[in-house]
Amino acid sequence: MQAPRDWIERFKGQFDSGWDAMRVATLKRQKAMGIVPANTDLTARDAQLPAWATLSPEQQRVAARQMEVYAAFLAHTDAQVGKLIATLKANGQFDNTLFFYIVGDNGGSGEGGLHGSGSYMGAIQGMPETDAIRLAGLDAMGGPGTYPHYAAGWAWALGAPLPWMKTVASHLGSTRNGMVVNWPRGISAPAGIRSQFGHVNDIVPTILEAAHIAVPEVVDGIKQKPINGTSLVYSFNDAKAPERHTTQYFEVFGHRALYHDGWMASAFHTRLPWKAFSLEQKSFEADKWELYDLSKDFSQAHDLAAKQPARLAEMQALFMAEAAANDVLPLANIIVSTGRGLPSIPGKRMVMRFGAGTAGIPESALPKTYNRSFSVTATLDSAGSAQGVVAALGGSSAGWSLWLDAGVPVLTYRLFNIQTVTLRGAAVLAAGSHQLRFDFDYDGKGFGKGGTVRWSIDGAVAGSDHVPASPPGLYTIDESFDVGRDRGSPVADYPAAGGLGFGFTGGSIGEVVIEAR
Numbered sequence: 001m002q003a004p005r006d007w008i009e010r011f012k013g014q015f016d017s018g019w020d021a022m023r024v025a026t027l028k029r030q031k032a033m034g035i036v037p038a039n040t041d042l043t044a045r046d047a048q049l050p051a052w053a054t055l056s057p058e059q060q061r062v063a064a065r066q067m068e069v070y071a072a073f074l075a076h077t078d079a080q081v082g083k084l085i086a087t088l089k090a091n092g093q094f095d096n097t098l099f100f101y102i103v104g105d106n107g108g109s110g111e112g113g114l115h116g117s118g119s120y121m122g123a124i125q126g127m128p129e130t131d132a133i134r135l136a137g138l139d140a141m142g143g144p145g146t147y148p149h150y151a152a153g154w155a156w157a158l159g160a161p162l163p164w165m166k167t168v169a170s171h172l173g174s175t176r177n178g179m180v181v182n183w184p185r186g187i188s189a190p191a192g193i194r195s196q197f198g199h200v201n202d203i204v205p206t207i208l209e210a211a212h213i214a215v216p217e218v219v220d221g222i223k224q225k226p227i228n229g230t231s232l233v234y235s236f237n238d239a240k241a242p243e244r245h246t247t248q249y250f251e252v253f254g255h256r257a258l259y260h261d262g263w264m265a266s267a268f269h270t271r272l273p274w275k276a277f278s279l280e281q282k283s284f285e286a287d288k289w290e291l292y293d294l295s296k297d298f299s300q301a302h303d304l305a306a307k308q309p310a311r312l313a314e315m316q317a318l319f320m321a322e323a324a325a326n327d328v329l330p331l332a333n334i335i336v337s338t339g340r341g342l343p344s345i346p347g348k349r350m351v352m353r354f355g356a357g358t359a360g361i362p363e364s365a366l367p368k369t370y371n372r373s374f375s376v377t378a379t380l381d382s383a384g385s386a387q388g389v390v391a392a393l394g395g396s397s398a399g400w401s402l403w404l405d406a407g408v409p410v411l412t413y414r415l416f417n418i419q420t421v422t423l424r425g426a427a428v429l430a431a432g433s434h435q436l437r438f439d440f441d442y443d444g445k446g447f448g449k450g451g452t453v454r455w456s457i458d459g460a461v462a463g464s465d466h467v468p469a470s471p472p473g474l475y476t477i478d479e480s481f482d483v484g485r486d487r488g489s490p491v492a493d494y495p496a497a498g499g500l501g502f503g504f505t506g507g508s509i510g511e512v513v514i515e516a517r
Contacts, residue, residue, distance in 0.1 A: 001120075001141075001148045003072035008142050010075070015067040018052025018060065019157035020045065026160040034193060035178075036161065041301040043163040043173075048272065049153055050114060059115060062134045066116045066150035069142035095184040098210050100203060103178040106166040108158035110273035112149030120149040121397050122416030124276045125472050126448060133417060145489070147397040152274040161299040167273045169252035170266040172300055174273075181236070186210060189237045196243040197259060201229030209233045228326075249322035253334055254284065258319040262295040265315035270333070281333045289316060350516045354391075356509040358483035363393065363474055366481055367516040370471055371449070373442040374517055377435065378402055379510035384431035388504035391512040392482055394475035395489035402436050403492060403502065404429065411438050411455040412492035415467050422492070423455035423463035433510075434458055440470070448472035483512050 015022065023042060030036045045051070055063065081101065088094035117123030118137040141148050155165040159173035168174045179198070181187070208215055209231040217224060230245040243262075250257040254269030267289045270282040291305040291312045305312050323329050345365040346352065352367050367374070378390045385407060392401035394414065401412045407428035413421040439454040450468045454461060479488045485501040486494070494502040 001066070001069050001073055001150065002144070002146065003069060003076045003142050005143065007072040007076045008069055011068040011071045013064075014071070015064045016060070018055075018063075019151075019153035020052045022154075022157040023160040026157070030161070036298050039296075040161055040298045042161045043299050043301050045153075045156060046164075048114075049156055052153065055115075056131075058131060058135055062131070062138060063116055063151045063153070065138055065141055066112070066148060067154050069148060070150050070154070072142065097183065098186065098207065099180075099182040101180040101182075102200070102203075103180075105177070105200075107162070107164065107168075107174040107176070108155030109149070109166040110152035110155040111166070111276055112151055112155075113274050114152050116151035116154075117149045118146070119397060119416035119418075120147045121474065121476050122418065122471075123149065125474070127416055127418060127469055127471075129417065137417060145396040155273070161301075163300055164268075165273050167252050167271065168255050168268065169250040170255040170257045170268045172264070174252070174255070175250055175257075181232070183210070183236070187236045189239065192239055194232075194235050194239060196232075196235050196241065197245050197248070197262075198232050198235075199229060199245060199248050201227065202232050202245060203229070205229045205231040206233055247318065247322065249319055249326065249328070251323065251328050251331075254282075254287075254331060256319060256323070256331075258315050258322065259294075260315055260318060262293065263311065263315065264292045264294055264300065265312055265319065266290045266292065266300065284331050291315070352514050354481075354483050354512045354514075356484055356511075358481070358512070359485070359487060361481040363476070363479075363481065366393070367514055369440070369514065369516050370473055371442070371447050372516060373451070374440050375515050376400070376402065376438045376512065377515070378437075378512045379433065379435050380504075380507055381433050381510070382407070382429045382431055382507040384429075384506075386429060386505065386507035388498060388506075389482070389484065389486045389494070389502050390436060390504060390509060391484075392486040392491050393479070394491055395479035395486075396491065397479075397489070398471060398475040399479065399491040400438065401486055401491035402438060403486075403494065404504075405495065407506075409434075409436055409455075409457050409462070410492070411436075411453070411463075413438075413440075413453045413465075413467070414491055415469065415471075418469060419467050421453050421465045421467060423453070423465065425455075425457050425462050429457075442470070484509055 027040065027042050031038055031040065085094065088097050111124050112120060113123050117129055118134045119129065123129050140146055159165055162173035162176055164171040164173040166174055205227055210233055215227060234241050234244060246261050248259045253271045257264060257266045267287040269287055270280050289305055289312055290303040291308055292300045293304060346367050350367055376391065380390060387404045387406055390402040390404065393399045398414050398416045403410050409425040409429060411423045435458055437456040441452040441454065443449045443451050448469050450466060451470055452464055452466050454464045456462060484504040487501055
């Protein structure tokens with residue numbers, strides 16, 4: 001959710017009526033455009049999602065701005081795709097280009113929480129972000145260095161008229177997305193709507209058929225598994241062609257569904273999309289299954305499970321068969337994506353050592369320093385004029401960085417939009433060998449508690465501060481740990497003269513040791 005300021009201002013005031021009104025207006029437009037059947041009903045808001053009218057004026061002001069920023073991002077993205085189209089037309093390749101424009105990989109995201117967030121990665125982990133904090137960041141929202149997320153009510157509104165949102169794979173509000181296919185040389189039929197079921201696994205088979213390429217049986221000596229998808233080419237010039245992708249399972253975090261011959265069976269499990277780290281557990285046998293005839297009920301508004309128990313039982317059995325065939329079983333109460341079945345890089349290691357030039361190490365590959373005390377120790381040699389990043393983890397959302405500002409050692413510890421600690425040494429490092437150490441002394445038992453940040457230079461404490469919380473699981477999902485440079489967004493406000501990543505110069509880095517305690 002970032003966009004240029006002038007793009008954001010284009011949408012000022014357009015969402016002041018809120019998400020309930022947006023749902024109604026969206027469905028009205030969809031019907032007028034023929035995108036959904038005329039008999040489509042609007043599904044109800046979940047009781048746990050607040051009605052727009054229940055928000056305070058300040059909460060409404062922040063929420064409206066969140067949607068203005070998101071709309072600006074969408075419009076700005078469309079404009080950049082437009083440049084690609086213009087280029088293809090200019091070089092004569094547009095008519096012979098098969099173009100897929102898929103609007104999202106899931107439904108709208110509720111991960112910003114019920115009131116949205118000024119710092120996405122903090123709020124999703126339950127960091128203490130208040131209305132006052134969100135309001136204070138209103139003017140900067142969407143600009144460089146910010147990481148906001150809209151309120152869950154907007155996620156629900158963006159999926160109109162469907163129920164639920166991202167991660168709730170039991171219902172279409174999580175999984176149904178618009179897609180535009182364009183290929184002037186290959187599609188002779190006029191522009192129109194296609195209603196045959198299609199899934200993301202159909203895209204590769206479609207491309208292969210259109211390009212007259214056989215599905216490879218072996219790649220680099222490895223026998224390939226069958227592709228589950230079905231080419232959509234059959235529908236390009238025949239809007240009424242019989243549907244070929246007739247069965248598809250869905251499962252995320254225990255929410256599960258099965259599409260089969262126009263019907264959909266849906267089972268909501270337990271994980272709410274705006275409570276990403278909820279520890280609530282529930283048996284899968286206790287889940288309530290619903291049944292919908294999508295040929296007559298586009299939006300899953302009318303549950304037929306009680307009227308057709310035999311059909312529902314058949315679809316439940318078919319889901320289990322599909323789940324078994326696609327390695328979904330056993331079903332598990334997974335709260336966050338854990339890479340189930342994949343090896344852990346750090347394993348149980350409490351100490352790891354890294355040398356100069358280390359780059360792009362994901363947080364998941366480091367010792368687990370969350371909900372506990374830890375330390376980072378770096379050794380270096382200075383020629384008397386050293387500067388730049390010694391080691392850094394994370395980015396402008398959250399993280400820490402050990403760096404030299406014109407020779408003066410600095411520690412920056414960024415706790416999302418809650419607090420940023422900056423501790424500076426008293427003098428420039430003299431020529432010779434030195435040790436920089438950052439300690440985080442955890443306050444106590446439990447998740448996400450606060451702690452004391454201590455900064456030491458050559459064994460002497462150079463400053464300390466206390467933070468009220470700490471990440472219970474991660475600083476970011478898209479930054480890395482690096483030695484000698486801060487790749488990605490900057491943890492600290494480095495001098496512009498240092499260049500991109502503020503690389504270390506004027507000396508050499510020995511090793512950086514991360515130790516969990």
